[in-house]
Amino acid sequence: MTEKLVIIGAGMASGRVIEHLVEAAPGAFDITLFNAEPRGNYNRIMLSPVLAGDQTYADIVTHDDDWYAAHNVTCRFGERVVGIDRDQKVVTGEKGAVPYDKLIFGTGSNPFMIPLPGHDLDGVIAYRDLEDTERMMQMGSGNKVVVIGGGLLGLEAAAGMAARGADVTVVHIMGHLMERQLDEAAGYLLKKSLEAKGITVKLQANSKEIAGRDGKVRALMLDDGTELPCDLLVMAVGIRPNVALAQEAGLAVGKGIHVDDHMCTSDADVFAVGECVEHDGALFGLVAPLYDQAKVLAQTLLGDAATFRQKTLSTKLKVTGCDLFSAGDFAEGAGREDIVLRDPAKGIYKRLVIEEDRLVGAVMYGDTADGNWFFQLIKDGTNIDEMRETLIFGPAFQGGAAVDPLSAVAALPPEAEICGCNGICKGTIVDAIAGGASDLAAVKATTKASASCGTCTGLVEQLLQVTLGDDFQMPTAQPICGCCDLTHEDVRRLIKSRELKSQAAVWQELGWTTPNGCHVCRPAVNFYLLADWPLEYQDDPQSRFVNERKHANIQKDGTFSVVPRMWGGITNPNELRAIADAADKYNVPTVKVTGGQRIDLLGVRGEDLPFIWADLNKAGLVSGHAYSKGLRTVKTCVGTDHCRFGTQDSTGLGIKLEQALWGSWTPHKVKLGVSGCPRNCAEATCKDVGIICVDGGYQVGVAGAAGMDVKETERLCDVATEAEAIDVTVAFVQLYRENAKYLDRPYKWVAKVGLEWVQERIADLDERARLIAAFEQSQSIYRKDPWAEHAQQAQRYQPLADLTLEAAE
Incomplete structure (x- = not known):
């Protein structure tokens, strides 16, 4: 007989209950799921990557509408x-009542808001749900934000x-x-890392009042008189169980809703x-x-004997790119001793707390790979x-000597916890692999290991390798395309070693199955030949992507985007006036300021491209190469010319760099930033x-990213x-041109x-000089403004074009 099950709250815990129920006994329950938020279950612990731009909301949805429909929920x-x-x-919602046989409270918690004067101003928020995250995502350059709370969420x-x-x-x-997860030394390292990223940290700071203007937050006032101006104030100071509804229903409530070992409340039919x-x-x-x-609640509802037991917990966290791990009790005390490892150069700190030959606590910063092993020693009470x-x-x-890390993974007992989020042990993963889960995706789908925060992914992959042995397929390098069996690295190495200086030579000498290559390999081979043999090789425009052939970015409606270059963001x-006149003359529908400090003319018709280029060229504007695999932008702040904080x-410098590098073909697009001080207004640390x-000169960073991947330089x-x-x-750009895989x-x-x-290589002054000379030689041959070349051809037709435009008006 189907029971009516009503669940209040579509959080992660109640969502997991539904999963267990429909997997173990599909159709056993007629489930109704209430949620005050206008959405279903999503992975709340991944809101931080959404805020940082690493993921989207769609990426963290665990149960979508189709999933609920498929399981008759x-x-x-809303x-x-x-x-x-x-x-x-009976449960009564805003839109009507629903009867139940069993009822589950999954109402979660409410963020604690410090009752400071002004806490109800517009712009004072918590960090709890998607709406909070979206509000914070609106904060960018030019905005000031204060976060109260130095815990994980804050x-x-x-x-x-x-x-x-x-x-x-x-x-x-x-x-x-x-302070709940880290000792003072690890907390210091974390603070130092945050400050290096431009975040100001004020410790032992007591908030006194939130000041406002016209109903909106203006500043946070500290009790020492410090005023911290802000456009948004985020309170991340803890949570409190949401028990109001349970209290109104007459259930036993303390700090939270009282439950027994079976997750049952004071009402036998309410959990x-x-x-x-x-x-x-x-x-x-x-x-x-x-x-x-x-899991216990699902088993209880299904009539199985199950009890919930509190366990020793570990915390493995990743905050702002800093790996942190803590487990057990790491407080100082009589009869305890510490083992500490510090490596300041690598930013690594490890502290183990030992009591009576047992490991009772561990704190790790910077290198947490062995965290699960230490955690197992704590849980088992192993004599060390x-x-x-x-x-x-x-x-x-x-055993006194270093051994293969895989051997260490193999030596872990079956009960060793691998995935802390989902409580998945080594034995469960090994059983799944034995049952046919032969890659990470399959293990994730079968066991949920690494499906939450992802910090255990490396261990899961090592278990796959240990368990499958020779049957484990390491990811193999892919050939450049279907025309050959060679990788990008192979092709580039052979072009150099065999001195292949034409596409025909590559097709012939390297065994291409397609006579003249294909749309995948031709752009890559064209770049490799151009970068390696600039004096001998003639660039082939037909081997470039359509945007590079058109010298403009094609839009989804078939029109084009035109972006003039603005050296260092200066205009x-x-x-x-020339840009405004061109926008008027060619009926450009959208004029947008880009993140690279330029102006984008969107919606230009293909037939108008040569003419708008000609008009912009007359004003001294050249192509911004917004379509190219080459230098895009050099973002700058105003520096010492205007800013009171500027050091250089x-x-x-940004203008000189852009003038030196523009027009160069590179494996992929290249973006630069120059900030006049460590406040980093030009966002140079993600370029x-x-x-x-700085006061003493210039700190040069490389290999940053701010697109689908976000990475500090x-x-x-x-x-x-x-x-x-x-x-x-x-020199760095030339080294990249000479060695990188195309599209990396x-x-x-x-x-x-x-x-x-x-x-x-950059430090070697002879090598640096060689790289600079090679770059300049390539630039002397290939740097030219493609707009100017086409604009000259368009000059003869400009009067006719102007007459046509006037007639159209």
């Missing part, structure tokens, strides 16, 4: 429950908005960040799960125990006396090459003069060859 989303009649067993909020260009200050009342519950005096905020509760001397170095060094009234002439001006070198900064940048951005190339390899 009636969805009442509808609040207004009453519960336990005697009649730091993730701060990092996400800082990555979008906002000026962010974190205010924390305690003496170090994340609770997730952050709203209190079990044996404990509340729960991490996802691992919530998922344990969900015989491995004390090598314990800090992890499982790979037990003048004459250029602006960042604008002038392919980013330069930060890595420090290439520090130089004292502007001339050195230009030389180092040009610099950050992917650097990851393959290693930053040290790049640094060694």
Whole structure:
């Protein structure tokens, strides 16, 4: 007989309950799911990557409309429950009542809002749901944000908005960040890393009042008189179980909804799960125990004997690119001793706390690969006396010498926890692999290991390799296309070693099956030949993508985008008049300022391209190469010319760099940024090459990213003069041109060859000079304004075109 099951709240815990039920007993329950939010279940712990731009909301949806429909779940989303009649067993929503046989509270928690004066102003928010995240995503360059709370959520909020260009200050009342998860030393390293990313951190800071203007937040006032101006204030100071509805229904409630070991409340037909519950005096905020509760509750509803037990928990977190791990009790105390490893150069800190030959706590920063092994020792109460001397170095060094890391993974017991979020142990994963899950996707689908935060992915892959042995298929390098069996790296190496200087030579000598290549390989081979043999090879326009052939970006309606170059983001009234006149003359529907400090004319008809180029050329404007695999933009701040914080002439340096590099063909697009001080207004730390001006000179970073992947630059070198900064940048770009795979951005190339390899070549002054000379030689041959070439041809037809435009008007 089908039972009527009503669930209040579509959070992660209740969503997991539904999964277990429909997997174990499809059709056993007629499920109705209420949710006050206008949506179903999504992975809330992944809101931070959404804020940072790494993922979208669609990426973190765990149950979509099709999933609910397939499992006959009636969805009442965007509808609040207004009453519960336990005697009649009826739940009343804003749009009507639903009877139940069993009822589940999954009402989660509410963010705690400090009742400061002004806490109700517009612009004061929590960090709890998608709406909060979307509000924070509006913060960018020019916005000031204050985050109250130096815990995980507060730091993730701060990092996400800082990555979008906002000026962010974190205010924390305690003496170090994340004090519940980290000791003081690890908290210090985290603070140092955040400040290096441009985030201001104020510790032992007590908030006094939130000031406003016209009903909107203006600033946070501290009790020492400090005023922190802000356009948005985010409170991330903790959560409280949402128990109001349960209280109104007459259930036993303390700090949370009281539940027993079977997740049953004081009513035998009413259950609770997730952050709203209190079990044996404990509340729960991490996802691992919530998922344990969900499994127990599903088994209880199905009539199976199951009990919830609180477990020792580990915390493995990734905040702003910093790996953190903590487990157990790491407080100082009598009878305890510490083992500490510090490597300041690599930013690594590890601290183990030992009591009576047992590991009782661990804190790790920067390198958390062995976290699960240490956690298992804590849970098992393993006697570590015989491995004390090598314990800090992890499982790979037990026995006195380093061993293959895979051997260490193989030695883990079956009960060793691999995926903390979902409570998945090694044995479960090995059983899944034995059952046919032969790759990461299959293991994820079968066990849910690595399906939440993803920090255990490496361990899961190692288990696949250990378990499958020779049957494990390592990802293989893909051929450049179907025309041959050679990889990009093979083709480039052979072009150089065999001195192949034409496309025909490549097709003939390297065994191409297609006589003249295809649309995939021809652009790559054309670039390799052009970069390696600039004196001998003639660029083939027909081997370029359509945008590069058209010298403009084609839009979805068949029109084109025209972007004039603005050196370092600087323009003048004459250029602006020319752009405005061109927009009027050619009926350009959209004129947009781009993120690269230029102006984009969108919607230009293909037949008008030569003529609009000619008009822009007359004003001194050249192609911005917004369509090319080459230099796009050099973003700058105003530097010492106008800014009181500027340390160097960042604008002038940006202009010189753009004038040196423009028109160069590269494996992929290249974007630069030059910031006049560490405040980094030009967002230089997420560019392919980013330069930060400091009092002593220039910090040159490379291999940043801010597209589908978000990555901070890595420090290439520090130089004292502007001339050195230009030389180092040009040499890096040429090294990238000579060695990278076509369509690899610099950050992917650097990851393959290693930053040290790049640094060694740039530091070698002879090699640097060779690279600069090679780049300049290539530029002398290939740098030209494609717009000007076509504009000259259009001059003869310009009068006729003008007459046609006048007639059309």
